[in-house]
Amino acid sequence: MGKTTGYPEKNTDNYSINNRINYLQRTRFLQYASDSLVHRLAESMEIIEAPAGSHIVEKGDAGDTMYFVVDGSVRVHDDNVELANLGAGDMFGEIAAFSPQHRTASITADSDSLLYTVNQESLYNVLDEQPEAARTIIQGLCDNESQFVKDVIGRAVKVKVLEHELEIGQRIQKGFLPSDALEIEGWEIESYFNAAREVAGDFYDYFEIKSLGSVAIVIADVCDKGVGAALFMSLFRSLIRSSALSFDIAYEKAGSANKKYKTRSTDKPPTFDDILSYSIRLVNHYVATTHAKDSMFATIFFALLDPKTGEFSYVNAGHEAPCIIAADGNITRLPTTGPVVGLFDQAQYAVKSGRIAEGDVLLSFTDGISEAKNSDGEEFGDERVIATLESSRYGAKETVSRLVSTVNEFAGSAKQFDDITVLAVERRNLNIS
Amino acid sequence: MGSTLNISISTHQGDDKLTETVTVLSLKGELDSSTYKDLQAKAEEIISEDTKNILIDMSGLNFIGSAGLRAIHTTSNSTKEKGGSVKLLKPSEASQRVLKTLGFDQFFEVFQDLDKAIDSFKPVH
Structure with a gap:
């Protein structure tokens, strides 16, 4: 030329x-x-x-x-x-x-x-x-x-300079995913994460809210892929963490005097539902108002688990319904309780509850699993997800690896179009050694 | 193997003379991460030419992904700035499921009938 x-x-x-x-x-x-x-x-x-x-x-x-x-x-x-x-x-x-x-x-x-x-x-x-x-x-x-x-x-x-920048972005983004396994007696957490490009819009997270004796579990999918989605991923993840952990900081301040801290409005300690409701509303309001012009949003499943009892509360903001896979293979879905986060400032989010019994696995995933395509353009689909899980009845590790390998087998040589994330939380059956 | 999106445009006036002009964008194909910009560009173009009421006919869509919904939301924001709105027409069962899962059905009016959809743009006094 x-x-x-x-x-x-x-x-x-x-x-x-x-x-x-x-x-x-x-x-x-x-x-x-x-x-x-x-x-x-x-x-x-x-x-x-x-x-x-x-x-x-x-x-x-x-x-x-x-x-x-x-x-x-x-x-x-x-x-x-x-x-x-x-x-x-x-x-x-x-x-x-x-x-x-x-x-x-x-x-x-x-x-x-x-x-x-x-x-x-x-x-x-x-x-x-x-x-x-x-x-x-x-x-x-x-x-x-x-x-x-x-x-x-x-x-x-x-191109080289950009590739180098992307590598840096990739490294930094990895730091936004939990690096250490959470050691909770009787529980096991397993995750899988595979970005379609160098950086991703998907993320998962788990962390303790010590003052409540609770474990937070998050899986989310920011719309679109690549750098834009990755920037918003870090925003969503940080807002969720900081809003939920703000309760721990409040506890540290108030805690030395009297072991239990209380919310100002009700004079009662906050419940799981209070924290979930507050966090999701805060994140939604912040993104929907501060970043309104971008129309960026995330589907988020956010649960607070009491590891002693297996009881949990959750909000599901437009995310693919996670599954509780019972030890007998029976599957319960956790459908949406509100719209996606970040678009509609008036959105309402209901908080629902459930229980993970001994031997059960709570499995959540992003649409990179259900919408994976083979070379004929056929979608893996929700039905195949359920069929794979029903036949599994394994622990967290095995369930994740079987689901991922079934999807990969189905996709064959077809290019991966979307980020894929899977997060499984297993309550071990302590009666079986 | 790229996806395709065809957009055709028609303008409608309801039976009632008070009804405002509505521009119908009829979509055919896939509204996904590789085609959503086409919808956004077309919508921006007609909004800049003074369109504020947009009805998106989804009956010809065989796929809608989150990027597509994002384009619909962006378009809705632009029409709102002009005092108008975006409404949706005849989504397929699969599209309806996506709208419901992502909660878009709570914030966008969805119609099964073209005339009713056009009439719904009548200004409220």
């Missing part, structure tokens, strides 16, 4: 020989060429009109023609990935005109465009007539290609 200086210039008659000559004289490719060479090339050129949306070159096709964009704009792309935009004065395909080869990218007209073309036969005919002109063409071609290589190297450097 090469660029001409002094363009764009709207010509009223791009078809006239004078304009063609004028155009070619300004190209870097022909900057060393004699007038007679330019004249002959201008005579042998063809002109094509490419209406907006038409395909000028298809990747993989054999090609022996070079193109000069005279008017309009064309897009260089590899399937859906846009590589460059070319306008009046730009050229492409010059290598193929010297040595026919398969096209390495596709070119599509973005607007109604006019292009001059020279194919190999015309080019070689002109060079046969004027063999001394080959030298000037080679010089021009070298200038073009050296500029192209400079551009490619410049882009490669930028």
Whole structure:
């Protein structure tokens, strides 16, 4: 690809020989060429009109023609990935005109465009007539290609810098997931996390709220993928943690005097329901008002568990219904109790409760599991999730690994489109040793 | 294997003369992370041309993902700034399930009938 200086210039008659000559004289490719060479090339050129949306070159096709964009704009792309935009004065395909080869990218007209073309036969005919002109063409071609290589190297450097930034982001994001296993007698927590890109919008979390003797369990999916979702992931995760843990800080302050602290409004210690309700409302209000313009949201399942009794309270804000898998294989779902978090400031969230009996597993996952697709585009689906879990009846570790391997087997060679997260909390059956 | 979204636009006026003009965006295909920008761009374009009442006909959608719902929410915000709104028409059973799970059915009016949907944009006095 090469660029001409002094363009764009709207010509009223791009078809006239004078304009063609004028155009070619300004190209870097022909900057060393004699007038007679330019004249002959201008005579042998063809002109094509490419209406907006038409395909000028298809990747993989054999090609022996070079193109000069005279008017309009064309897009260089590899399937859906846009590589460059070319306008009046730009050229492409010059290598193929010297040595026919398969096209390495596709070119599509973005607007109604006019292009001059020279194919190999015309080019070689002109060079046969004027063999001394080959030298000037080679010089021009070298200038073009050296500029192209400079551009490619410049882009490669930028890509490297971005890759490095993403690696840093990835490392920092890992720090937003719990790094240490939570040691609670009689309980086991197992997780699986696999981002579709370098950074993810999914997250899971577990932490103790010591003043309440409770364990918080969170799984969430921020809409979209990549860097934007990852930034919001860190926001959602931090808001949930800090709002829930603020009760511990309040306890530390009040705790030294009297062991039990109380909420100011009711003079009673806060319940699990109070904390869940407060946290989810705070996170929702903050994101829905502070970041209203972004329309970013998360589906969140947030539970507070009493590890002594197995009883828990939860809010499910638009998240895929988690499952309690009983020791006998029976499955209970925990459906939504309110809308997604971060969009609707007026949203109401109900708090519900449940119990994990000995031998039960509370399993939550993101839609990267249920919406995983195979190469035919077929979805794994909720029914397959349940069928896999019903047949499992294993502990946390085994349940997670079986679900993940079943999904991976189903997806086969298909590309993973969404982040995948699974979190399982098992209450061990202490009667079986 | 990219997903596709076709958007066709029509404007409607209800039977009642008091009813405001409603622009119907009929969607066909998949409204997901690779196509939601098309809806957003089209909606922004018509809103900038003074459209404020938008009815999104979802009957031709065979998939809607969270990115699609995000685009609907963004569009809704833009119409609200002009004193209008976004309403939804004829989601498939699968789309309806997604709307319900994510709680969008609580904040967006959903219609099964075009005429009733158009008439619902009548200003409340």
